[in-house]
Every structure is written in C-alpha cells, then in structure tokens.
Amino acid sequence: MPKKIAPKKITSKTLSPHYSKSVKYMKKFVKIKAKNGNIYTGTIVKVDKKRVYLKVNSVKHAGKVHTSFFPFILPLVLFDLLAIVLLDTRRRIIF
DSSP, X not given: OOOOOOOOOOOTTTSOTHHHHHHHTTTSEEEXXXXXXXXXXXXXXXXXXXXXXXXXXXXXXXXXXXXXXXXXXXXXXXXXXXXXXXXXXXXXXOO
C-alpha cells in the first residue's frame, strides 16, 4: 500500500518576499521589474501564494515598449520578480 504524502504547509518562509508587498499594494499603480529585465507597469488586481496578477498598461523589453492589446491581466510568478515599486498616484494641482 503506497504511503500518503502530506501536502506542504505554506509558511512565511516558503512565501516569496514579494507576497506581502503585493498584498499591501493591491489595487495600486505599481512598477514591477522581473529577473529577466522586463519592466511591467500597471495595477495589481489579484495576489495568490505564487502569482501576482497585474492589469498591464505597458511592458518594456530591453528598452522597447510593446503596446498592443492593452490593458490586459498579466500573471507574474512572485519568485521571478526583483522589485515592486509603488508609483505616486496622487493628483497634483498645477498653478
């Protein structure tokens, strides 16, 4: 009779360091840099234990901006991210 394998428990040690930041910035306008060098700008619409879902405004590939079929939801793997930065969304009054 085969042994049953218990599922892994998800703890703070097994979560990506970007998980808590992604939850904190939910529904905020952010810039995300991936390990492969791509930069994504958009709004975080959903976060789960492995991915952050970004409503994308633009994607920058090595200096070139790709802008067709925007906006769309892009799932990004949390462990493949280098940085998540909150962008200023306050309206400024210009005199």
